[in-house]
Amino acid sequence: MSLISAKDVTVCYDAAPVLSHVNFSIESGEIVTIVGPNGSGKSTLLRTLLGVLTPSKGTVTPKPGLSVGYVPQRLSVDTSMPITVSRFLSLPHRKFVADQSHALERVGVQGLETRQMVDLSGGQFQRVLLARALLAKPDILILDEPTQGLDQPGVAAFYRLIEDVRNETGCAVLLVSHDLHVVMSASDRVICLNGHICCEGAPTVVSETPEYRALFGLGTQGALALYQHAHDHVHDGDCDHHDHAHAHEDHANA
Numbered sequence: 001m002s003l004i005s006a007k008d009v010t011v012c013y014d015a016a017p018v019l020s021h022v023n024f025s026i027e028s029g030e031i032v033t034i035v036g037p038n039g040s041g042k043s044t045l046l047r048t049l050l051g052v053l054t055p056s057k058g059t060v061t062p063k064p065g066l067s068v069g070y071v072p073q074r075l076s077v078d079t080s081m082p083i084t085v086s087r088f089l090s091l092p093h094r095k096f097v098a099d100q101s102h103a104l105e106r107v108g109v110q111g112l113e114t115r116q117m118v119d120l121s122g123g124q125f126q127r128v129l130l131a132r133a134l135l136a137k138p139d140i141l142i143l144d145e146p147t148q149g150l151d152q153p154g155v156a157a158f159y160r161l162i163e164d165v166r167n168e169t170g171c172a173v174l175l176v177s178h179d180l181h182v183v184m185s186a187s188d189r190v191i192c193l194n195g196h197i198c199c200e201g202a203p204t205v206v207s208e209t210p211e212y213r214a215l216f217g218l219g220t221q222g223a224l225a226l227y228q229h230a231h232d233h234v235h236d237g238d239c240d241h242h243d244h245a246h247a248h249e250d251h252a253n254a
């Protein structure tokens with residue numbers, strides 16, 4: 001059985017579909033990356049797979065007893081409410097000190113237990129979020145743009161870490177990313193989303209498809225700063241035949 005599967009999922013905000021007829025599944029040990037322009041529904045898909053959002057149509061089925069480690073897109077720490085790394089790792093459930101230390105060590109930021117969360121650098125903060133997710137002993141790690149704000153070496157190191165964790169624990173990894181060049185080397189499967197699944201498959205296959213190239217340009221060495229997506233194909237399911245262009249700002253290498 002797949003860890004999570006979605007069948008014919010449509011999600012609407014205020015009656016407007018943001019995702020249409022999405023079919024998805026992920027298996028143990030797979031690294032799957034969702035790419036797509038701003039506003040294409042990537043976070044919405046993750047939140048639907050997490051069970052936070054209920055689809056208007058279709059079904060999402062997690063494997064019974066599934067343990068999920070989630071790293072959100074943004075987490076603002078209230079500066080007026082100081083919290084140490086150790087206390088943060090113990091939310092929402094208390095964790096043994098030894099487990100905390102091991103998790104921090106695993107993600108390369110050992111010894112930070114007594115530091116304030118607000119004092120961490122961007123890279124340390126992301127690693128602490130990952131440590132917290134790992135403490136759930138997840139069958140699947142779900143990460144929403146986990147490398148936002150990191151520099152290029154930081155991004156590459158973070159993805160290497162995720163790959164190592166997958167290799168050691170056998171957990172699946174589902175992530176949203178704009179770091180196309182790293183994604184293409186680190187993922188087993190890439191899903192290109194734009195309100196519906198435009199294309200999916202092995203990175204080398206996806207990067208050759210016309211849909212992907214229309215969205216991200218010809219190379220995968222980082223995304224184009226500004227790109228046009230013109231398409232005149234019929235979207236899956238409900239979506240009407242249309243002919244339009246979107247201008248999207250990409251923040252991969254901004």
Ligand SMILES: Nc1ncnc2c1ncn2[C@@H]1O[C@H](COP(=O)(O)OP(=O)(O)OP(=O)(O)O)[C@@H](O)[C@H]1O
Binds near residue numbers: 014039041042045
């Ligand atoms: N709570 C909400 N209510 C209404 N509309 C929403 C809500 N959340 C998201 N949307 C809209 O749904 C669309 C998809 O948003 P989503 O955050 O899933 O996109 P995304 O692909 O993750 O974008 P980004 O790359 O900018 O993070 C956007 O047009 C967004 O404005």
